[in-house]
Amino acid sequence: MMRLSISSLGRALQGQLKNASKINNGIACRLMGSHAEESEAEQDARYIAFFNRPDIDGWEIRKGMSDLAALDLVPEPEIVAAALKACRRVNDYSLTTRILEVVHFKSLHNKDIWPYMKQELKPTLDELGISLPEELGYDKPELMLQNPYEL
DSSP: OHHHHHHHHHHHHHHHHHHHHHHHHHHHHHHHTOOOOOOHHHHHHHHHHHHTOTTOOHHHHHHHHHHHHHSSSOOOHHHHHHHHHHHHHTTOHHHHHHHHHHHHHHTTTSTTHHHHHHHHHHHHHHHHTOOOHHHHTTTSOTTOOOOGGGO
């Protein structure tokens, strides 16, 4: 008797779960389809506003730059300048070096981008007293060995 009641209860619950999953799948599909595209100018303005927030901290700066690095683009100089100023507000000089390294790495596919970025960021770098990674000697590893095949 007990076995019969438990098995009938189990079948009833399975039917309820199948119906609930069908309802949830339909809702999820509808919600995912209503995504509006963001233009490049709107995206740039959003990131500039994000980095210009007065209450930003180091973790949020890292998160914003991580999100930018995950995108398939090189950030605009205005966004990088806003991120560097945010680093200055939280007094994190090492983070400025990491940001510049990320921008340099993202611009490796086109040799014209990095000189352009340095040119556009030069006033901001001078204003904040930030050195480029090349000026600090971070462009080459500290313990880099000579290639044995080039001896």
